[in-house]
């Protein structure tokens with residue numbers, strides 16, 4: 821897998837975790853149970869996210885920042901040739917290639933980074 825794609829997937833995971841923390845601030849549980857208060861956990865996540873974004877290459881970084889601001893998710897899985905970001909088919913020549921995740925591909929329709937899961 822392309823190292824920049826690995827970074828993008830890692831970022832996507834951290835962003836999902838961040839959203840979950842914000843939406844579900846763990847208020848049902850005893851505060852004392854946590855080693856880390858949610859607000860601290862969020863700050864640590866933000867720090868890591870900025871660090872990873874900083875490791876993205878120029879044009880990938882610009883696209884990533886733009887996508888997260890406009891679309892929320894910047895990376896979409898492709899299943900059976902369909903981009904799961906926008907549910908539009910990706911070009912077949914593309915989706916049938918081996919080693920597809922070794923290059924950085926973007927959806928021609930929604931512009932998200934693509935990774936193939938089938």
Ligand SMILES: [Zn+2]
Pocket residue numbers: 896903904905906907908927928929930931932
């Ligand atoms: Zn798409």
